[in-house]
Amino acid sequence: MLMVQKRNAECTITVYPPFLCFTFQQIFLSHDVFRDAIPICERNHEVVKHVFTNPQQVMAKFVLNFYTFKLQTFIRAKLEDKADTGKYLKVLHELYLNTSKLSETLSLFDMGSDETFLPKLTMRIFQRELDDYIR
Numbered sequence: 816m817l818m819v820q821k822r823n824a825e826c827t828i829t830v831y832p833p834f835l836c837f838t839f840q841q842i843f844l845s846h847d848v849f850r851d852a853i854p855i856c857e858r859n860h861e862v863v864k865h866v867f868t869n870p871q872q873v874m875a876k877f878v879l880n881f882y883t884f885k886l887q888t889f890i891r892a893k894l895e896d897k898a899d900t901g902k903y904l905k906v907l908h909e910l911y912l913n914t915s916k917l918s919e920t921l922s923l924f925d926m927g928s929d930e931t932f933l934p935k936l937t938m939r940i941f942q943r944e945l946d947d948y949i950r
Contacts, residue, residue, distance in 0.1 A: 848881075848885050848886055848889045849913045849914075849917055852881065852886075852917055852921070853917070853920055853921075856874075856877070856878070856881075856921060856924060859874070859877055860874055860924050860925075863877070864925075870925065871925055871926055871927045872927070874924055874925065874926045875926040875927055875932065878921055878924070878926060878932075878933070878936075879936065882936040882937075882939075882940060883936075883939075886914065886917075886940060887939075887940045890910050890914070890940055890941075893906055893910060894906060894907060894910070894944065907941075907944060911937075911941060914937050914940065914941075915937060918933035918934065918936070918937050921933060
């Protein structure tokens, strides 16, 4: 299978035909990625398992890029305002809970045998906040 390197502002990823990049550019249209994520993953999972010879890898790559490019950007934007510590911690807590719930739901999709995949992605997103908290 031919792999293509695709670069633009929304995604810099190696894609299995431009399927993944197109999905990121066209489908995440609302301002709430938590609401969009499951329906998009469900639709993509159906397509991926019927089209690609390696659906686990393609789905894992899709989720990896979703966490890296969409979810992390969304979370960082929500956590920009640190002026009110109480409000910041409440938002941080809500975002972490929502991300954990999302990871739990996404774990139902077949993305290979690594059970630590989604928890690692979640930790990567919140690592900066953990590092700031420890200081």
